[in-house]
Amino acid sequence: MNLLHFINAFFSDSAHWHGYDGIPTRVGEHIEYTLEALALAAAIGLPVGLITGHTGRGGNALSLIATAGRALPTFGLLVLMTLLLGFGLVNVMIPLVILAVPPILVTTYEAMRSVDPSPVDAARGMGMSEAGVLFQVELPAALPLILSGLRSGAIQIVSTATIAAYVSLGGLGRYIVDGLYQRNYEKVVGGATLVAGLALVTLAVFWALTRFAVSAGVRRSG
Amino acid sequence: MAVDRLSLDIPDRSITVLVGPSGCGKTTTLRMINRMVEPSEGTILLDGQDIQQQPVNTLRRSMGYVIQNAGLFQHRTIVDNIATVPRMLGWGKDKARARARELMERVGLDGALAKRYPYQLSGGQQQRVGVARALAADPPVLLMDEPFSAVDPVVRKGLQDELLRIQAELGKTIVFVTHDIDEAVKLGTMVAVMRTGGHLAQFAPPAELLSDPADAFVEDFLGADRGIRRLSFFPATGLELLTGPIVAVDATAEQVAARDTAGAPYLLVTDQEGRPLGWSEPGELTAGNIRQAELLPYGRPFVAGTDSLRSALDCAVLSPTGWAVAVDAEGRTAGVVSQQTIGEAIRGAHAERRASDRAAERPQAGKDSRVAR
Ligand SMILES: Nc1ncnc2c1ncn2[C@@H]1O[C@H](COP(=O)(O)OP(=O)(O)OP(=O)(O)O)[C@@H](O)[C@H]1O
Numbered sequence: 001m002n003l004l005h006f007i008n009a010f011f012s013d014s015a016h017w018h019g020y021d022g023i024p025t026r027v028g029e030h031i032e033y034t035l036e037a038l039a040l041a042a043a044i045g046l047p048v049g050l051i052t053g054h055t056g057r058g059g060n061a062l063s064l065i066a067t068a069g070r071a072l073p074t075f076g077l078l079v080l081m082t083l084l085l086g087f088g089l090v091n092v093m094i095p096l097v098i099l100a101v102p103p104i105l106v107t108t109y110e111a112m113r114s115v116d117p118s119p120v121d122a123a124r125g126m127g128m129s130e131a132g133v134l135f136q137v138e139l140p141a142a143l144p145l146i147l148s149g150l151r152s153g154a155i156q157i158v159s160t161a162t163i164a165a166y167v168s169l170g171g172l173g174r175y176i177v178d179g180l181y182q183r184n185y186e187k188v189v190g191g192a193t194l195v196a197g198l199a200l201v202t203l204a205v206f207w208a209l210t211r212f213a214v215s216a217g218v219r220r221s222g
Numbered sequence: 223m224a225v226d227r228l229s230l231d232i233p234d235r236s237i238t239v240l241v242g243p244s245g246c247g248k249t250t251t252l253r254m255i256n257r258m259v260e261p262s263e264g265t266i267l268l269d270g271q272d273i274q275q276q277p278v279n280t281l282r283r284s285m286g287y288v289i290q291n292a293g294l295f296q297h298r299t300i301v302d303n304i305a306t307v308p309r310m311l312g313w314g315k316d317k318a319r320a321r322a323r324e325l326m327e328r329v330g331l332d333g334a335l336a337k338r339y340p341y342q343l344s345g346g347q348q349q350r351v352g353v354a355r356a357l358a359a360d361p362p363v364l365l366m367d368e369p370f371s372a373v374d375p376v377v378r379k380g381l382q383d384e385l386l387r388i389q390a391e392l393g394k395t396i397v398f399v400t401h402d403i404d405e406a407v408k409l410g411t412m413v414a415v416m417r418t419g420g421h422l423a424q425f426a427p428p429a430e431l432l433s434d435p436a437d438a439f440v441e442d443f444l445g446a447d448r449g450i451r452r453l454s455f456f457p458a459t460g461l462e463l464l465t466g467p468i469v470a471v472d473a474t475a476e477q478v479a480a481r482d483t484a485g486a487p488y489l490l491v492t493d494q495e496g497r498p499l500g501w502s503e504p505g506e507l508t509a510g511n512i513r514q515a516e517l518l519p520y521g522r523p524f525v526a527g528t529d530s531l532r533s534a535l536d537c538a539v540l541s542p543t544g545w546a547v548a549v550d551a552e553g554r555t556a557g558v559v560s561q562q563t564i565g566e567a568i569r570g571a572h573a574e575r576r577a578s579d580r581a582a583e584r585p586q587a588g589k590d591s592r593v594a595r
């Protein structure tokens with residue numbers, strides 16, 4: 001029994017393509033958790049990173065928080081949340097968001113700090129408002145790095161969202177958890193393959209996003 | 223304290239250069255004018271108004287600002303970079319871009335570059351874009367902080383000439399920071415030499431700076447050859463040119479013989495159009511058989527109508543015969559002049575300058591801004 005055989009067996013079984021435990025449903029759930037967690041993490045990490053990066057203040061506090069966030073064990077947190085709050089989506093979201101905020105926050109901050117200071121000085125000197133400086137000068141220049149921070153966060157969420165299955169939720173973790181429990185390795189390998197595939201899709205999405213959103217002048221000069 | 227109790231009257235519609243050693247407070251002074259640095263004490267008046275009275279961004283939009291590395295927005299095309307301030311002032315996109323293209327032409331940029339990004343331009347071209355961007359909303363005042371210091375000397379000279387031309391056409395009030403005294407002397411209507419702490423060492427027109435440095439600091443800063451450099455302020459138009467010792471390459475024996483007595487030890491041989499070819503001793507010329515390869519080189523000619531005594535002297539020094547060749551705008555020989563005659567003209571010009579300095583009052587500048595701290 002080799003890996004490819006498991007993969008082949010899993011995907012060629014037509015039973016795996018229908019119903020509440022079918023691949024489309026599980027992939028859909030997984031994407032849903034990922035998008036929700038990413039949106040929440042971005043809603044926290046981006047504004048804080050943009051503003052601290054723009055003003056240059058709070059960099060130390062920020063890296064402290066980020067390090068603390070990285071040190072928190074995601075799975076432990078999930079268990080703790082479940083003990084405190086019972087089963088539910090919130091318990092999954094909190095650890096996933098805490099996982100993704102540090103890369104987004106720190107990268108955004110660093111991206112803003114590493115913007116060439118002379119266009120910023122020129123923009124201020126020609127009478128651009130602070131918001132104008134942030135959104136029209138710094139953000140477009142920092143965008144490639146900011147997107148790479150979001151990408152790291154997204155990949156981490158995609159791979160970690162499997163934990164949802166431990167608290168009776170869906171997603172691709174279902175296959176892995178159930179497969180392990182049932183000693184059905186075909187299912188485990190299939191689930192893991194799908195997670196890896198989804199991570200690759202995430203990379204592709206961010207690649208396309210970068211091509212679309214980042215100005216050609218920044219992409220090629222940096 | 224970076225700049226301490228500096229008081230300066232910057233004349234309208236001319237170029238005022240702030241020059242001084244690194245760290246003397248030039249940038250700080252310049253940035254106080256557009257309030258990028260707020261003075262802890264004192265006032266800056268623009269057209270009699272305290273600049274603190276108006277909103278800071280309104281003030282800045284009325285002043286063009288050019289910095290050392292141009293500071294272009296990498297994510298915007300060249301036209302959109304130049305159109306920045308007009309867009310901030312609420313112009314429509316098409317109008318702002320049309321204006322940007324107009325300015326590209328004014329600063330000598332090929333229109334084909336309009337859709338390019340800054341990284342696709344050379345340093346000199348980027349700097350031109352920086353100047354165009356600062357001029358886009360037609361501000362009366364232009365602040366420039368070492369705008370040409372990061373480009374090579376040839377490109378820098380081109381940019382300086384361009385700035386002088388633009389200034390002549392548009393009549394802006396320009397405050398220009400540099401640490402290069404040659405640039406200051408070339409560009410400045412008035413030059414402020416500053417020393418550490420933002421103290422003013424001397425504020426004078428460049429010719430006066432070169433002839434009468436206020437103290438040892440200024441003299442030292444001007445460098446060793448200020449006498450020679452000062453000659454660039456004296457035109458060569460007054461030089462008495464000799465047209466006698468000149469023969470065309472196809473001259474007849476009689477013509478050569480007639481030129482022999484013209485009062486110069488050498489004869490200048492020209493081609494049929496009158497362009498200089500080289501010098502020869504009169505006895506060595508044989509009509510109809512003048513060999514160009516055997517002529518002595520003439521170095522470099524100066525343009526009689528427009529060049530300065532400095533160029534004339536330089537040409538005479540370059541020429542192995544000690545005689546300079548003057549040409550007209552088309553390159554045809556206008557006459558020749560010896561080192562001795564140039565030396566007399568220099569002495570004469572000095573005497574004349576002294577006399578007129580005594581007679582004339584100091585130039586009346588339209589006072590409009592005062593920097594004090
Ligand atoms: N933001 C700042 N805060 C405090 N001091 C400053 C600041 N910027 C400059 N200085 C100090 O003020 C003094 C004058 O600096 P400034 O930048 O005006 O010099 P400069 O004449 O423009 O020099 P350079 O030719 O090197 O550009 C220097 O001693 C500098 O260290």
Ligand SMILES: [Mg+2]
Pocket residue numbers: 248249250367
């Ligand atoms: Mg400076």
